[in-house]
Every structure is written in C-alpha cells, then in structure tokens.
Amino acid sequence: MSTATATHDDHHDHGPAKGLMRWVTTTNHKDIGTLYLLLALVNFFIGGAMAMVIRAELFQPGMQIVDPQFFNSMTTVHALVMIFGAVMPAFTGLANWLIPMMIGAPDMALPRLNNFSFWILPFAFTLLLSTFFMNGGGPAAGWTIYPPLVLQMGDGFPFMIFAIHLAGISSIMGSINVVVTILNMRAPGMTLMKMPLFVWTWLITAYLLIATMPVLAGAVTMLLTDKFAATSFFSAAGGGDPVMYQHIFWFFGHPEVYILILPAFGVVSAIVPTFARKPLFGYSSMVYATASIAFLSFIVWAHHMFTVGMPVVGELFFMYATMMIAVPTGVKVFNWVSTMWKGSMTFETPMLFAIGFIIMFTIGGFSGLMLAIAPSDFQYHDTYFVVAHFHYVLVTGAIYSIMAATYYWLPKWTGNMYDEKLGKMHFWLSTVSVNVLFFPQHFLGLAGMPRRIPDYAVQFADWNMISSIGGFVFGVSQLLFAYVVIKTIRGGEKATDQVWEGAHGLEWTLPSPPPYHTFTEAPQVK
Amino acid sequence: MAHTSDHYYVPHGSHWPIVASVALFTGVIGAANWFNGHSAGQMILFLGLALVAFMMFGWFGTVINESLKGAYNEQVDRSFRQGMMWFIFSEVMFFAAFFGALFYARVLSVPWLLGGDLSTHEFLWSSFGENWPTNGPGNVGGDFESMGAWGIPAINTLLLLSSGVTITLSHWALKANDQAKTVLWLAATVALGATFLALQAYEYIHAYHELNLTLGSGIYGSTFFMLTGFHGFHVTIGTVMLIVITLRAAKGHFSPDHHFAFEGVAWYWHFVDVVWLGLFIFVYVL
Numbered sequence: 001m002s003t004a005t006a007t008h009d010d011h012h013d014h015g016p017a018k019g020l021m022r023w024v025t026t027t028n029h030k031d032i033g034t035l036y037l038l039l040a041l042v043n044f045f046i047g048g049a050m051a052m053v054i055r056a057e058l059f060q061p062g063m064q065i066v067d068p069q070f071f072n073s074m075t076t077v078h079a080l081v082m083i084f085g086a087v088m089p090a091f092t093g094l095a096n097w098l099i100p101m102m103i104g105a106p107d108m109a110l111p112r113l114n115n116f117s118f119w120i121l122p123f124a125f126t127l128l129l130s131t132f133f134m135n136g137g138g139p140a141a142g143w144t145i146y147p148p149l150v151l152q153m154g155d156g157f158p159f160m161i162f163a164i165h166l167a168g169i170s171s172i173m174g175s176i177n178v179v180v181t182i183l184n185m186r187a188p189g190m191t192l193m194k195m196p197l198f199v200w201t202w203l204i205t206a207y208l209l210i211a212t213m214p215v216l217a218g219a220v221t222m223l224l225t226d227k228f229a230a231t232s233f234f235s236a237a238g239g240g241d242p243v244m245y246q247h248i249f250w251f252f253g254h255p256e257v258y259i260l261i262l263p264a265f266g267v268v269s270a271i272v273p274t275f276a277r278k279p280l281f282g283y284s285s286m287v288y289a290t291a292s293i294a295f296l297s298f299i300v301w302a303h304h305m306f307t308v309g310m311p312v313v314g315e316l317f318f319m320y321a322t323m324m325i326a327v328p329t330g331v332k333v334f335n336w337v338s339t340m341w342k343g344s345m346t347f348e349t350p351m352l353f354a355i356g357f358i359i360m361f362t363i364g365g366f367s368g369l370m371l372a373i374a375p376s377d378f379q380y381h382d383t384y385f386v387v388a389h390f391h392y393v394l395v396t397g398a399i400y401s402i403m404a405a406t407y408y409w410l411p412k413w414t415g416n417m418y419d420e421k422l423g424k425m426h427f428w429l430s431t432v433s434v435n436v437l438f439f440p441q442h443f444l445g446l447a448g449m450p451r452r453i454p455d456y457a458v459q460f461a462d463w464n465m466i467s468s469i470g471g472f473v474f475g476v477s478q479l480l481f482a483y484v485v486i487k488t489i490r491g492g493e494k495a496t497d498q499v500w501e502g503a504h505g506l507e508w509t510l511p512s513p514p515p516y517h518t519f520t521e522a523p524q525v526k
Numbered sequence: 527m528a529h530t531s532d533h534y535y536v537p538h539g540s541h542w543p544i545v546a547s548v549a550l551f552t553g554v555i556g557a558a559n560w561f562n563g564h565s566a567g568q569m570i571l572f573l574g575l576a577l578v579a580f581m582m583f584g585w586f587g588t589v590i591n592e593s594l595k596g597a598y599n600e601q602v603d604r605s606f607r608q609g610m611m612w613f614i615f616s617e618v619m620f621f622a623a624f625f626g627a628l629f630y631a632r633v634l635s636v637p638w639l640l641g642g643d644l645s646t647h648e649f650l651w652s653s654f655g656e657n658w659p660t661n662g663p664g665n666v667g668g669d670f671e672s673m674g675a676w677g678i679p680a681i682n683t684l685l686l687l688s689s690g691v692t693i694t695l696s697h698w699a700l701k702a703n704d705q706a707k708t709v710l711w712l713a714a715t716v717a718l719g720a721t722f723l724a725l726q727a728y729e730y731i732h733a734y735h736e737l738n739l740t741l742g743s744g745i746y747g748s749t750f751f752m753l754t755g756f757h758g759f760h761v762t763i764g765t766v767m768l769i770v771i772t773l774r775a776a777k778g779h780f781s782p783d784h785h786f787a788f789e790g791v792a793w794y795w796h797f798v799d800v801v802w803l804g805l806f807i808f809v810y811v812l
Contacts, residue, residue, distance in 0.1 A: 017539055025539040107536045109605040112585070116543035123551040127558075158558035166550060176612045184604050185534070214616045218623025225752065228561045230667070230742030233627055237664030239745035241635035248623055248630075517536070 015516045024119070027111035028516060029096045030413075032118050036093030039121060040402075041482065043085030046129070048475055050078035055437075055471035057454050058464050071454035072140035077128065079143035083260065084167045085125050087394065090402045091263040092117075092174050095202050097413060099178065101507035101514065102196045104187025104523045109180040117174035124166035131156025142452055144249055145220070147234040147242050151227050158228070161220045168213040175206035175213075182206075187506070189525035193284065196505055200287050201266030204294045208255045208262075211298075216252040219245060243308050250301035258297045260394060262290060264361075264401030265332055268354045270505070271408050272336050275351035276343030277502040282335040289328035296325050306377045315374040322372040326365070333362055348500075349423030353404030356431050357397060364392030367442065382452075385445025391438045396431075403430075403481065410488050411495035415513035418488040426484060429477040436470025535597045542585040549577030586770075590787075594779065603786050610790040614797050617760070621801050624756065628749040628808060632658055636745065639663060661744025671737040672746060675810035678729045682722050683806050686761075686799045689718035693768075693792050696775075703782050705775065712772040715795070719765040726758050753809055760798045767791045 016022045016031065026032060053074045057065050066074070096114065100107055108114045132138040136154010139145060145160075153160070182203045186195070195203075222245070225231040232238020234245045265286075273280045280286065302310060302318040310318075336358050345351070367389040371377050380386060403426075411417050440463040445451075449460045456464065495512040506525070510518055553574025560567030592598065598606075636658060641647040647654065651663035659672040673679070696711030730751075733739040741751045771791050774780065780788055 162554035214620035231748035238666035239662030
C-alpha cells in the first residue's frame, strides 16, 4: 500500500488491443472479469439444459425420455457444471471486476496469472463435456464421484479427473491472486476494517479455496491411481476403505459449500444498505461471522455421511459442530434485516433479488438445520429433501446473489441502465417458479423419494409433476435474464457515475463505464 | 541493476498464459489416452510436457527480463512473495490429503478391518491379523517386506537437513554480497538434492526387486509410494529450481536486497524438507 501510482510496460496509456486476441492475451482485470462472467452464463445454460432433462424425465413416473445411465450422468454433470462452471466462475468474475475498483488498486496483483486462471477453465469444461462422446458416457456416479461406483466409469474417467484437476488449478491460482490483491494492493487509508464486505468475504473465500482445492486434487488423484496404478486407497481388500474417500472428499466439500455462499453474503451486504439508504448494520460482526463460518466449515464435513456407519462419537461431534454454524449465519441474517429496519427502502431489481435471497436462503438454512440433526438425517439422507435444501441455498441463495450483483453493477460496467420493467419481471417469474420447483421437493423427500433416481413410485407423481412445471418456467425465465443482460450491454439509458442514489464505495466514484485502466493513481481513503 | 520503478507494474497482454493452458490441455489429453491404453497417448503427453517446459522458459524469461530492467518495485516484490507463500500453503494441503489417508488407514480403517469391538471380521476374514504394515485381508500384491527407516531413509534425512543449512549459508553469502560463496553453497544444495533423489531411486528399485513392495502392495504400498513419490517429484522440481537460481546467481542477477527468486526457491526447498520430516516419522519410523 506504500505506492500511489501504477505504470504499464508501454510509456503511453493505452486502451484494449483489437480483435479476438484482446480477450486471449488480456491481463486486464475488467476484461478477465467479463470473460469469467460470460463463461459462467454459458455454463449456467448448459447446466440448466441438463436440469431440464432431469425434470422432463421426472415429469411422470416410469421411464420416458432417457435411459437411467444417461439420467445419472445428467444429475452428475449438472452439478459439476453448475458448481465449478457457473457459480464459482461467476463469483470469480465479480471478484475480478470489483475488488480492484473497491480497494483502489490499478489491477489484480498478478495479472498474467489472472489470465492463466481464466483460460484453463474453457479447456477444463471441454474435457468434462467431451466424456459424453466417449465409450461409457459421461460421469454418472453423482458429483461427489464416490468409489467404488465411479471406478466403473468408461473411457471418460481420466478425462473427468483431469478436468477436475484443471479447474482446481484455476481456482487455486485465481484465489492466490485475490488474497494477494487484497492484502497488498489496497489504496492508502483502506484499512482492513474499512474494506467493503464483498472484499472481506472474498478474502475468506479465497483462503478456503487455497486450503481445500488441493485436498480435492489429492482425493481424485487417489481415484485415478486406484483405477490405473493398482493402489488400494479405497478398496477394503487391500486394507483401504471406500469411506476414506468420503472423508477426504467432504473435507474439501464442506468448505466448498461456503466457497459458494460467502461471496453471496458480500454481495447482499453491498446491495441492502444501498436500497435501504442506511449503512450496513453491524459491519464488524459481519466480518467476524464470516470468519467463524469459514473456521467451522473445516470441522463439520462428516455431516454429509451420517448414515455411513461412523462411531456415535463422530455423529455427535459433527452434529453439534454443524449446528453451531447457525449462530454466525443467524448474525448475518439479523444484520441484513436490521439494516432494512426503518430504512427508506426502494425495490429496484437488485434489491428484490437481495431480499429474495435473504428469505429463501434462510429457508435453505433451516432445512440445513433439520439435516444436521443426526438421528433425523437417517430419514432424510439422500432423499429429495436434501435436493430441496441445497437448491434453496444454491439457486435462491448463490445464484440469486449473482443475479442481484449483475443488475446492481451492470450499469457501472456497461454505462447503460438495464430495463427495470424486464428485470422486475425476471425476478417475479423466477421467484414464483423456483418455489414451485423446489418447495414440493421437501414433501417428496420427507415421504421417502430418493435422489438420483430416474423413476419413482406413483405416490410421488403429483408433486413431481408440479415441481417439473416450476422447473420449466424457471428455466425459460432465465432466457429473459440473458436477454436483459445482452440488451444492456448493447445500449440503453445512460447510467450516472453513482448509478444508485444510496450507493457508497470507491467503484461508484469512477465513470460509468469505467475507463480500461482505473486507479492508476491510488485514491486516498479517509 | 537499473533503477526501480515507483509504479506498480501492470503488464500489457501476454501470450504465455494461453500457451500454458494449451500445454496443460495437451498433456492431460495425452495422459488420459495413455491410461485408457492408447499408444498415441504417451506421445501426446510428452508433447504437452515439452510445451510446458517451453512455456516456462518463455514466461519466467519474460519476468526475469522485466525484473532486471527494474520494472518491479517493492510492492510488486511483495505480491510475488505473498503469492509464493500461498502457493506453498496449497502444496501443504495437497500433502495433507495423502497424510490424512495414511492416518485414517492406520488409526481407523485397518483396526476396523481387524475387528476392533465388532465381530463382522470373524465372518468375513477371520484369518486376517496384521495391523501395520498391511496389504489388507486380500493380501493384495502378495507378501512383501516394509521399508526400514534406519538405512537409506535416515541418510536421506541427513542429506535434506544439511541442504537446508547450505541454502541458508548461501543466502547469508548473498546478503553479504559474496557472489562466489553464494554460488558455491547453492551448488552444494543442488548436489545434496540430487544425491537424495539418486538414493530415493535406489530405494525404489530395492523395494520393487527385493522386498516385493510395489504401488500395488495394498494400503501400505499405496500410501508409501504415493507419499514418497509425490515428495520425490517435489524435490525434483525444487532441484530444477535450485539449478536455475544457481545459474542466475552466477550471472549476477541477484542483489543483497532484491532477490525474490532466490527466497522463493529457498522457501520451497524448506517446504519439501519439512514434508520429508513428516514422511520420515510417519511413513518410515512409526
């Protein structure tokens, strides 16, 4: 933070290069942010199309459209694409666009590495999706790729493993960049406890990624050697244990869940104060709550495995540790609500998505508490109740926050206002349909419908049909989102620099759209 | 050294990252095809690895040139240092996964296979009675002998610990601006690292030929070779990095107060050293 200015390898200031190579060779955080967001949007529709196949097959009992193997690969790859291809790159895109502008930095700390982190991803997803065209088809053992089932996969197996390796390398390098940018590139006066919460939540998210992605890499490497190099990590005959995989995987997997939601907390903490026209309630408690959630995420993993046959001591430890997470999460929800309390609120689209987030994420949090109760989990485990739970926190949680962020910052990025009417229409269509889609899945799960199954008993028929109808409407509604985004990029009413009357922070002091290089002279933060 | 810029250096466009992505993509396609039994896979893998080497020459070369031109100020240097620290942390966590597998097997799953307070193993494999080292109730890979700690592994421990001393002596020499001693102690570190690798290779040959201890020797063989193998791979990377900075030190690239590359490599070397101590204790001795 000692220096106030930035320079480039050329002596004159320059804009972007021309043509396609601009995007391939770029080291500019705004370009790379845009690339991440576009990749996320594309993957959102690829993963969404797979969800449509799932809901179409489940529209009625009996086998109608796809064979069971393909159905299972749809659920598997839908999850992998949405987690690693849509939500994570979307948040990384937001981080790239926003963190340098929020902390007054000229760019990310390691710009070439930043380009590398992005450009690995299209190759990783090419590898993953190419498995559909190989002998044996795509991965179909669920996104958690448990052995021994996943070891039965055909020729696509090593391609899937390497896709995960590449995506992991991308995440680790991207996260190192985020941490170093935040710790080393802040403008003079931007102390840690003055940083916007989006920056704080990303700092902690990046730490989680650096700590856990290598563990996933280790786990999938063991799968690879178990299949091809005669190792016995997950085979009891050789003294290993398939449950060991689950422990290692979920040591990564649970922090991963918070990787998918902490930046969402940061987004909502930026939007709610703007439209309530009040400063965020309990800023420092938000920071400490985020850190507490991150810490707890490392000691709760086995709540994903309550029915696997753990010692009772383990069940109890992981049950109580999991329930403790409700405390810092409750602090956050309380603070958002208190921020709105007596605020002079308006309800533009970003605020609608943020409020939708708070309500529906909380529903997902409560069903998570139910799942945390080990004895009850024996009833819910691997049922549609779990599916309902994590879609409430990931769709109406993580994805709602990404949409809120898009509507909120798109005018800043493009210089054009989005179409408010269409934005509101998108929100209401999504919110009604997403609840029709996922709420009935709670009932299905409690009644005993297992997840990852292409056919079901007729008693589940009604709610499945309703859920599928909700799914189709939600899917179509997202085309409207893509339309609004493209329309805003192409033109529209000019946005002011501050864009929102109640917006505070360094990024709103820049022109809309911001010039190619910003804060080459670091601002003074008071 | 040219004068150092006051500004944070933001490079403008680079083709090396996309070369790196294509190289990795080529390499893993080759490896995957090789695993699937296609003979072309090996060639594609080596092509990918060659591209990786080409990319590293180019990318690091660019960075070295920029550094020598004085483009990097103190803040850029700090970015590199912090980046390296976090990278090493991620490597620690990669090893943590394999150590976790070792501990899980030794403390939990193998005792469970032996029955513990359950009676299931009486019905499944009542004859299975070995605790550790074991290749499981299936005697996977056939009878084997485990690797002792006090032969080559103990010597290797001494070698790596000494190399930690020599690289520190080199660093002190660098800070005292004594180029000859810097290079000399670096070369000694390289020699110790290379000797370690040679002994490790000899140990592997011994394991395969005389102990019937292979990667396929159940959970003991799996954890033994994966842990020591990944460690050896990291020592190899570290030795290559040491050779590079030895050559750079000989060329006079480093000054007493500006030598991130040296320190980054030294940190990495200490990291592989510490991992080895963990290996020596938990894989060989206990």
